[in-house]
Amino acid sequence: EVQLVQSGAExxxxxxxxxxxCETFGYTxxxxxxGWVRQMPGKGLEWMGIIYGADSxxxxxxxxxxxxxxxxxxSITTAYLHWSSLTASDTATYYCARRLTFASGWDYWGRGTxxxxxx
Amino acid sequence: QSALTQPASVSGSPGQSITISCTGTSSxxxxxxxxSWYQQYPGKAPKLIIxxxxxxxxxxxxxFSGSKSGNTASLTxxxxxxxxxxxxxxxxxxxxxxxxxxxxxxxxxx
Numbered sequence: 001e002v003q004l005v006q007s008g009a010e011x012x013x014x015x016x017x018x019x020x021x022c023e024t025f026g027y028t029x030x031x032x033x034x035g036w037v038r039q040m041p042g043k044g045l046e047w048m049g050i051i052y053g054a055d056s057x058x059x060x061x062x063x064x065x066x067x068x069x070x071x072x073x074x075s076i077t078t079a080y081l082h083w084s085s086l087t088a089s090d091t092a093t094y095y096c097a098r099r100l101t102f103a104s105g106w107d108y109w110g111r112g113t114x115x116x117x118x119x
Numbered sequence: 120q121s122a123l124t125q126p127a128s129v130s131g132s133p134g135q136s137i138t139i140s141c142t143g144t145s146s147x148x149x150x151x152x153x154x155s156w157y158q159q160y161p162g163k164a165p166k167l168i169i170x171x172x173x174x175x176x177x178x179x180x181x182x183f184s185g186s187k188s189g190n191t192a193s194l195t196x197x198x199x200x201x202x203x204x205x206x207x208x209x210x211x212x213x214x215x216x217x218x219x220x221x222x223x224x225x226x227x228x229x
Contacts (some may be wrong), residue, residue, distance in 0.1 A: 035218070037165075044122070044223035045157075045165065045208050047216075059217045063121065095164055102212050105155030105170035112164055 002026040004034075004096050004110035011116045012086050019082040020113045022096030029077040030054040033099045035106060036070065036081050040092040050099065051079060086117045123148065123209055123221035130227040131199045139224045141192040141209030147219055149190040153212035156185055156194045158205050165208060169194060196226070204228040 003025040012018055022034060035050040049060040051070040058070050069082040079096055093114050097106035124142040131137040141148065141156075148154055154172045157165035167176055169185040172192065182197045192211070196203055209221035 037220075045159075045210075045220040046122075047210075047218045047220055050217060061216055061218075097165075102151070102153045103171040105167045105176075105210065106157070106165070107167050107170070107176065109164040109166070 002108045004108055006096060006110035006113045009114040014087055014117055014119055016086050017084050018086055019080050022079040022110050024077045029074060034079040035097050035099055037095040037097060038092045088117050090115060091117050123219050125221040125224045128225045130229055132229045133199055135199050136195060136197045137199060139194045139207055141221045143190050143211055145190060146215060147211045147213035148192050151212045154187055154192040155210045157208045160205050199228055201228050
């Protein structure tokens, strides 16, 4: 069974760094892409970026380029989303999701990680 | 373009059919058949209900159907049920940004 298990909720202060994780199970990690999606409170879905499990090829949405960093650790089939300096506007729920191909859609999702940034 | 355009809300009575539109450009929806649709309940992760314009994943009822014409994709829910009360998002591959979500549509079952 395919599962994406995300790390727990975080409360951080502005300026702090953070890395959240998405551990995957039940499929060949190197055969798929992992994407990250932001959902601000009461708002819609925003695609942030995508990373390939085989070689870490990464694509970022122009809106998030330079704001976050995606990475993976193939040895533990886990993807990461990293901020070097958080701001209050980063307060949101972040989802990881799997995508096999351009056509396949985001077929499996994690439950989301709620990040609260407040002084 | 930062997002595909969807109506903010659509409503219908049980048993009726509703259609949600998702409008993009010739660089995303118009250029590729890589449109997918998602259902999201409050506080829950989205769920894939349509991929590649009109294909349903295993377990998705055939009440859900998708189509595309030009730069606009559509999701139709036939025989509306109370459990269809949720938010719906479209998504497309885009030449410039790789992927784009729609603005989202709140479906209300009256």
